[in-house]
Amino acid sequence: MRMAENDGDEWGSGWDSGLEDDSTTVARAVGRQVKLWREAAGLTQTGLGAAIGYCEEMVSAVERAKRLPQPQFLDNADDRLGAGGKLSAMKEDVKQARYPKKVRDLAKLESKLVERGAYGDHNLDGLLQTEDYARALFAMRRPAFSEDEIDRHVAARMARQAIFERRPAPTLTFVQEEATLRRPLGGRAVWRAQLERLLEVGQLRHVTLQVMPLDCEEHGGMGGELRVLKLKDGKTLGATNAQLTSRLMADPKEVQILELRYGMIRSQALTPRESLAFIEKVLGET
Secondary structure, eight states: OEEEOOTTSOTTOOOOOSOOTHHHHHHHHHHHHHHHHHHHTTOOHHHHHHHHTOOHHHHHHHHTTSSOOOHHHHHHHHHHHTOTTTTGGGHHHHHHHHSOHHHHHHHHHHTTEEEEEEEESSSOOGGGOOHHHHHHHHHTOSSOOOHHHHHHHHHHHHHHGGGGGOSSOOEEEEEEEHHHHHOOTTOHHHHHHHHHHHHHHTTSTTEEEEEEOTTOSOOTTTTOOEEEEEETTSOEEEEEEOSSEEEEEOOHHHHHHHHHHHHHHHHHSOOHHHHHHHHHHHHHHO
16 A cells, blocks of 8 residues: 655655545535625625635635635634534534545554554654654655645644553654754754653653664664554554655565564664663754
């Protein structure tokens, strides 16, 4: 199964721009309702925009299903148009649709995890990223994302990090290349905050964070980054990233290879204690 690639994140988050799949259905339903209530109130798009604090272009984009409205837009429109809560009630649907479909699919799979192992060789794993670090990554995307698309992808990535608070807690292990710790993406302040976040996450009892040092002569991960996902039903899946595509695999023979490689990587990396000390050292050098 192949999916769109996402720089700095797990398989399946997708670089697809704009609204897609059921997100489009939600956008059309919301846009249609806003237009019907606006026309019933005898307001133009300009008039509604002025009344609720948005420009005419935004109202038009929402009605044409080109943009998903913010919660405040729906609340203000509901109040001004006398919709009696009918527009405000659509906020939860819009919230879910705002995330790219592939991210929603990934979040559903992650909700079934009992264990997740991840080796990252280029960027920090998406679950480890701060909001500013993630935003810097998405801003580097070429072809470029719009600001709305960046906001959408960043919000989705941050929402997935609720996995750290889930109970019962899944076992989460990460191995990061030293280079991912030393690359100052987003600038010095963002970099420092990201290193501090790694130290914070690394203290969680159900999380193991390891660093693969650059001077390691033996390395089982030269084939690139990978994920090993163990589900509640006993199944184990594997995932790999490439330049333009990512692949989720369920074939036991392929998954076994990824498990073997990940085990080698973990054995060759610094221990968790050594890794946190190493991150502290890098932070002290910034």
